[in-house]
Amino acid sequence: QKEVEQNSGPLSVPEGAIASLNCTYSDRGSQSFFWYRQYSGKSPELIMFIYSNGDKEDGRFTAQLNKASQYVSLLIRDSQPSDSATYLCAVNTGRRALTFGSGTRLQVQP
Amino acid sequence: NAGVMQNPRHLVRRRGQEARLRCSPMKGHSHVYWYRQLPEEGLKFMVYLQKENIIDESGMPKERFSAEFPKEGPSILRIQQVVRGDSAAYFCASSSGTPDSTDTQYFGPGTRLTVL
Numbered sequence: 001q002k003e004v005e006q007n008s009g010p011l012s013v014p015e016g017a018i019a020s021l022n023c024t025y026s027d028r029g030s031q032s033f034f035w036y037r038q039y040s041g042k043s044p045e046l047i048m049f050i051y052s053n054g055d056k057e058d059g060r061f062t063a064q065l066n067k068a069s070q071y072v073s074l075l076i077r078d079s080q081p082s083d084s085a086t087y088l089c090a091v092n093t094g095r096r097a098l099t100f101g102s103g104t105r106l107q108v109q110p
Numbered sequence: 111n112a113g114v115m116q117n118p119r120h121l122v123r124r125r126g127q128e129a130r131l132r133c134s135p136m137k138g139h140s141h142v143y144w145y146r147q148l149p150e151e152g153l154k155f156m157v158y159l160q161k162e163n164i165i166d167e168s169g170m171p172k173e174r175f176s177a178e179f180p181k182e183g184p185s186i187l188r189i190q191q192v193v194r195g196d197s198a199a200y201f202c203a204s205s206s207g208t209p210d211s212t213d214t215q216y217f218g219p220g221t222r223l224t225v226l
Contacts, residue, residue: 032212043201043217044153051212088153096205097143097166098215102152 003027004091006101014109019076021104023089026070033065033072034090034098037083044088048074079108112137114204114218115184122224129189129196131221135204142185143203143215144177153201159185160207192225199223 005024013019021035032051036044050056050063050072062075072091076083086103093099115134123129135142144156158166159179170177174192179185189196199222203215 034214036217043220046214046216049212049214090153092213095166096141096213097155097158097169098145098153098203099155100145100153 002101003093003099004089004101006087006089006104008102009105010107011104012107012109013079015079015081017079019079019083019106019108021074021076021087021089021106023072023074023101024070025072025089025091025099027091027093027099028067028070030067030070030091030093032092033063034092035061035063035074036088036090038086038088038103040086047087076106079106081108081110084108114139114202114216116202116218116221118221119219120222120224122226123192124226125193126191129192129223131187131189131200131202131223132184133187133202133204133218134184135202136216139204139206139216141205141207141213142179143205144185144187145201145203145217147199147201147220149198156187189223192223194225197223197225 034049035047038044048063050065056063060077064073088103089101090098145153155169157177174190199220201220202218205213205215
């Protein structure tokens, strides 16, 4: 079992819809969770981080964390074509190095 | 530009040559991380350094790879006797080193290494 799992996609949504990206992790001791966006050929860009169970909202983005289910998700409201990218889930298990999932490719159709 | 800086952005080497990748952390950051992204794969942690210290090198290949973060100057990832399988994007990230799990890493633009 991979330490951090994501559906590779592509996840295709129409412009203006809500995109839901999911991530599961195996280490119950994981402490903090990060979502990065990576455009093709570019470096990862931090979108959000979450440490506590529940929801955290920032503009069009909402991160959700459920430690009991070992599940973290990212919702993107009012999706735009510019949101088309690969979204990387990263987990800090307590030793500072981040463990990344393989990413979910999101396509927003105009 | 106060962001993480990496150079060169692109590096071409022939098999057997050495590759040196440099990373200057974001202003105010003292913790540096190196990650490798092979084509069509996810990011894999390689090494975590603070000034003059390697803190965690559990992701570094045992041979040919080394890293340093001297008291003065950038962090350097060194790959000796490169092979075609070393072709990848190498990303550096930095953080301020807050003492708990809230520490957040910011990535540089990466160095794309191509081994011929």
